[in-house]
């Protein structure tokens with residue numbers, strides 16, 4: 001199979017879908033890899049490194065898309081990339097389609113077979129989302145602490161306090177991978193941390209992990225309202241796989257926060273959990289203020305620490321990419337339940353139930369949709 005790796009074009013997205021080590025793994029298995037010139041630069045991987053690994057370096061993005069059987073990316077294609085879609089093309093990347101209706105339409109209309117990293121599921125975990133959730137979770141506490149500083153627009157508190165002065169309060173809503181990593185860093189900075197989750201089992205696990213160093217709370221509108229009102233920093237870390245995130249923090253709750261407080265909506269890639277987050281922000285312009293509260297809603301947070309993120313992401317994606325390349329996408333998806341759950345679009349249909357429901361498409365199973373594709377590999 002020919003695997004193409006275009007350069008990422010989203011704002012400040014410095015990750016790349018394959019490291020030179022990933023290229024070596026695919027070439028050793030008998031495949032060909034095309035890498036767009038300078039695609040790895042932001043992550044510290046040079047053109048010479050890819051060439052030495054055996055990749056062919058290609059100057060134009062259009063050529064990479066046109067010549068490849070499978071495109072590996074990091075972020076969802078942007079509108080300027082939709083023109084490259086074609087029937088039979090395999091796309092393996094983050095998609096977050098519930099929050100991207102135009103992309104869903106472009107993919108179904110063009111006949112691309114698309115596997116979304118974020119819904120590949122194995123043993124009730126999301127192995128291709130987890131590494132980036134670890135990064136974004138850790139970053140969210142760091143970023144929140146930074147924006148609480150006065151020169152950054154915050155109320156001017158140090159999360160850990162100092163002897164004789166109260167610590168800052170952090171509420172993390174959603175106690176999965178992002179939430180746990182956010183809480184680890186916030187607690188490490190010395191903050192007073194509360195984690196809210198809907199799953200009693202998860203709350204038990206969190207207490208086992210953190211002991212009494214964090215407060216756990218069952219998710220309910222009342223508990224969320226009380227915790228938000230008292231917090232200096234609130235981190236949104238809820239996920240219902242594939243689906244649009246529920247709006248758990250209302251405008252009234254945001255109004256109850258003291259001026260200069262900060263919210264970090266990590267779940268923005270699935271639409272976000274804060275009612276007052278009305279647009280995605282970028283690394284160039286990461287915050288805006290509403291009701292006196294600083295809102296941060298960057299959908300590619302790990303793009304700011306690309307060296308760490310690219311290596312962590314490709315450690316997870318390459319074994320799955322190898323299965324697709326070795327067996328062909330149909331056989332790989334039909335033989336591996338984890339990849340089958342990753343399939344979001346095939347044969348012009350949406351094949352992930354929560355995505356279909358949120359976007360108003362008829363849901364068609366992976367088996368039925370794949371039968372209809374023109375997929376030859």
Ligand SMILES: NC(=O)C1=CN([C@@H]2O[C@H](COP(=O)(O)OP(=O)(O)OC[C@H]3O[C@@H](n4cnc5c(N)ncnc54)[C@H](O)[C@@H]3O)[C@@H](O)[C@H]2O)C=CC1
Pocket residue numbers: 118129130132133134136173174175176177178179196197198199202219237238239240246248265266267268269270298299300301302
């Ligand atoms: N903005 C960015 O750059 C990044 C965003 N993310 C996003 O962060 C979000 C969280 O991801 P993960 O932590 O990996 O997911 P996860 O599946 O590990 O955790 C989600 C948690 O939310 C909980 N939950 C579900 N409904 C809830 C409710 N009503 N109230 C409270 N908790 C609830 C679940 O029980 C689970 O523990 C996802 O949308 C993911 O795509 C991840 C990486 C980077």
Ligand SMILES: CC(=O)C(=O)O
Pocket residue numbers: 075094118129132133269299300301302303
């Ligand atoms: C998960 C995701 O969308 C990201 O890492 O950018």
